[in-house]
Amino acid sequence: MxxxxxxxxxxxxxxxxxxxxxxxxxxxxxxxxxxxxxxxxxxxxxxxxxxxxxxxxxxxxxxxxxxxxxxxxxxxxxxxxxxxxxxxxxxxxxxxxxxxxxxxxxxxxxxxSLPGESLSSCHQSFDIETLKNIERQKGRINRSLNKITGTNFGMYGKQHKKYQTWGEAFLEMVDNILADAYDFKAKLIWPQTDIRELFIQHKSLFDQVKVPSLVHWDLHDGNVMVNASGQITGIIDCDRALWGDASIEYYFNQIYPSSDDFYSGYGIDRPNSEDFIIKRQLYDLYLTLIFVTECESRKITDKDHRSWAKDCLSTQLKKLS
Incomplete structure (x- = not known):
């Protein structure tokens, strides 16, 4: 792009x-x-x-x-x-x-350079059974990554502040993207104070997370390399990694829900508790705030992409209103 x-x-x-x-x-x-x-x-x-x-x-x-x-x-x-x-x-x-x-x-x-192509660019070349196997591989790899634990919460890099609780760390992430939106004059549909309040109201859900898991956070099919036989050769683009709640991983999102085979590989049933759904909706809201803000920071001119980003944000705000 x-x-x-x-x-x-x-x-x-x-x-x-x-x-x-x-x-x-x-x-x-x-x-x-x-x-x-x-x-x-x-x-x-x-x-x-x-x-x-x-x-x-x-x-x-x-x-x-x-x-x-x-x-x-x-x-x-x-x-x-x-x-x-x-x-x-x-x-x-x-x-x-x-x-x-x-x-x-x-x-x-x-x-x-890893062998193969990104899954997003070659998934149509595989039959259904191979795709199911790839999904299970994705789940196993994501679970293995999330099993790595740290001592504090926050963005991975040494340049980022760390916190004793996930609630504190995640709210700082929210405050940062809201500040970015202000700086880059991104239109977030709702007033920033109202958006921030949605996260504040549910801080207790974030504070339930006690162990900082290693989270890739950008592990989507574009960052999964697969060879011609359907074996995952590696994951890439881990520059957005953080220590936090494993359920903030991309493959747990509710915008493009993962398959049952992914959850089978991960080793859990598909989460469906009320607390998880609300928490994941807030993670998806945070993600869509980034979608809209980066349209301005990166000066994206593609009208379809900008419209898609705005629609994603609108949908998440409606879910939580």
Missing amino acids: NSISKVNLSDKKLTSLIHKNFGPHINILNVKENTQGWFNALYDICLDNDQKVFLKIAPPDHIPVLRYEQQLLITEIEVLELLANYPDIPSPKVLSIDFDREVIDSDYFIME
């Missing part, structure tokens, strides 16, 4: 980055910009030593970003290095990190 946060590099710059990180004897055979994401610039690169790598570049410092998006690249590197210790959570290996700004005026890192 086109976005003001993405850095466009010439072939000459790409070659310079590869030489710096792999040596002057290694050259690029083929390079393709990956256009699926909205935030970081992504390049799939084939090298002449038969190695395939993935280059990820943070936005330049002068590009305004949402508060939770600050230094996402650092978060992703830290999470990938953590996940490298968990073989049941397949993820790409970090190969090189460069924050010195010698070649380009942005931070970047290089990771191994």
Whole structure:
């Protein structure tokens, strides 16, 4: 997707980055910009030593970003290095990190390229039974990730404040996106004070969470890599990870509900308690606040996308009114 946060590099710059990180004897055979994401610039690169790598570049410092998006690249590197210790959570290996700004005026890192394609781009090529198996794999991997626990709640990166309770941490996340919406003049349909009150009214539900689980938070089908035989080869884009309530994971959302096979793989029945439904509606509301606000922060001009984001927010507000 086109976005003001993405850095466009010439072939000459790409070659310079590869030489710096792999040596002057290694050259690029083929390079393709990956256009699926909205935030970081992504390049799939084939090298002449038969190695395939993935280059990820943070936005330049002068590009305004949402508060939770600050230094996402650092978060992703830290999470990938953590996940490298968990073989049941397949993820790409970090190969090189460069924050010195010698070649380009942005931070970047290089990771191994995972085999296959994103599930969102290839799911139509699989039969029903294979898709069911993929769903169960997704559930098992998501459960394994959520079993990793921390000591405090909050966004994963060291740059973010941590809290003793999930209620405090999540309300800070809510306050931050409301502040972003104000800064970027995003229209949230309702007054901000009324939206915030919805979360305040149910803070006790968030405070019931006692253990900070590792949450990917952006684990949707676009970030699940699958090979031609239907095996998940890895999960990517963990830069929005946090320590919090596992039920804030994307696959628990009620906007696009997950399949029974996902829950089977995760090892639980589909949650249907009143407390869970209300809590998940609030998590979905928070997510749709981001949808609408990032339309302004990223200067998205696609009318269909902007309309979809607004409709998602409107639907969540109606559910909770």
